[in-house]
Amino acid sequence: xxxxxxxxxxFNVPEGATVAFNCTYSNSASQSFFWYRQDCRKEPKLLMSVxxxxxxxxxxxAQLNRASQYISLLIRDSKLSDSATYLCAVNNYGGSQGNLxxxxxxxxxxxx
Amino acid sequence: xxxxxxxxxxxxxxxxxxxxxxxEQNLNHDAMYWYRQDPGQGLRLIYxxxxxxxxQKGDIAEGYSVSREKKESFPLTVTSAQKNPTAFYLCAxxxxxxxxxxxxxxxxxxxxxxx
Numbered sequence: 001x002x003x004x005x006x007x008x009x010x011f012n013v014p015e016g017a018t019v020a021f022n023c024t025y026s027n028s029a030s031q032s033f034f035w036y037r038q039d040c041r042k043e044p045k046l047l048m049s050v051x052x053x054x055x056x057x058x059x060x061x062a063q064l065n066r067a068s069q070y071i072s073l074l075i076r077d078s079k080l081s082d083s084a085t086y087l088c089a090v091n092n093y094g095g096s097q098g099n100l101x102x103x104x105x106x107x108x109x110x111x112x
Numbered sequence: 113x114x115x116x117x118x119x120x121x122x123x124x125x126x127x128x129x130x131x132x133x134x135x136e137q138n139l140n141h142d143a144m145y146w147y148r149q150d151p152g153q154g155l156r157l158i159y160x161x162x163x164x165x166x167x168q169k170g171d172i173a174e175g176y177s178v179s180r181e182k183k184e185s186f187p188l189t190v191t192s193a194q195k196n197p198t199a200f201y202l203c204a205x206x207x208x209x210x211x212x213x214x215x216x217x218x219x220x221x222x223x224x225x226x227x
Binding site: 032041044049087089099103 | 145147152153154155157160170200202214215216217218219220221223
């Protein structure tokens with residue numbers, strides 16, 4: 001099983017739709033989790049941190065399910081400007097480096 | 113403005129040449145990181161440094177070298193030994209010295225192309 005896995009998509013949704021992405025991780029000792037947004041040919045930008053069961057920021061909700069070892073990102077009322085690739089990152093606690101492991105990203109395309 | 117800067121934005125190199133990518137941060141972060149991103153791939157860790165004058169290899173350190181002589185600077189040298197250096201290189205930093213416990217913030221990246 002890969003360390004951090006994401007559905008690559010693309011997810012093509014109409015404006016106003018609700019869309020959810022999942023990210024599974026293999027290290028059960030991981031303690032911190034992050035969602036990043038990456039626009040085409042740009043750097044990843046931190047969207048949300050998920051330190052406990054979940055986090056909400058406006059239209060965005062991130063949830064953590066430790067039992068099943070996944071985090072999710074829910075986007076409500078999608079906007080055209082939400083089109084991007086969404087990366088999840090999980091800390092590699094207890095591993096050889098204790099750093100973040102990134103998924104390959106899920107591409108979202110919001111259409112008018 | 114506080115942030116992370118990388119230069120140059122685009123870099124072209126001939127085979128057999130070493131090149132150095134710059135990364136500077138004025139966020140007073142202790143930890144700094146270098147990643148490589150290839151099309152359709154996730155970020156892969158090259159090197160990281162949790163404190164000045166100390167750094168560790170990441171998953172794909174072969175063909176790369178780094179230094180951390182100052183807290184705010186973490187340059188990456190891509191040597192001629194790197195077999196496939198064409199990629200998007202991203203530098204990041206975080207507050208803590210325990211990597212992974214704190215959010216990482218990224219610079220704008222350098223696109224390296226080997227001709």
